[in-house]
Amino acid sequence: MDNGGGSVVTRELCSGCGLYILEYGAQAKNDFRFLTLGSLDDPTALPPKGEFFTQDRSDWMPQIPNTFQKREIKE
Template sequence: MPTGHCLCGAVTFTVSGESLNVSLCHCPSCKRAAGAPMVAWAMFERGAVDFTGAPLAAYASSEGVRRGFCGRCGTAVSYEADFMEGLIDLTVASFDDPAALPPTMHIFTRHREPWMTGTDTLEAFEDLPPQ
């Protein structure tokens, strides 16, 4: 069963079952919440996710939307919305093996940063660049 945790390890979770989809979200709300140009989300049936450890803190980012995060380290962990009843999105990067959840789609691409395309052509370093 896939497992995951926040940066400090206080919030932990286990998922039973397969993801329904894995998306790269470019919406302004996700980008601001993560401080990132996009967020990778894996969607599951809510009943398939078991949170353990510290309880999630929550922020209502818009009407009917709850974003779960670690109250200790601030890691974004979940997204639940009234319009997605019975479903929950979990941040792919919070899984212990994020490589097991490759994206299947981009969403809200009208908000994609124009410099996000073609980033594979940038100079790349396996670690920090030389000083």
């Protein structure tokens, strides 16, 4: 699927309910999997390594400590 920015990504959905679980693609060199936090039974098992699109972060949303920050994906 084209993500609207010209990159082709694969999105995987839950086979039981159809909700979006994760996304990956060649643009991230298949090194990254972007997980939806609410899809994990134990979110502490896979702590985040970075944050993307931080230029759009709301003022009330704090930075996640000990992660890399990217204002936009192509940074």
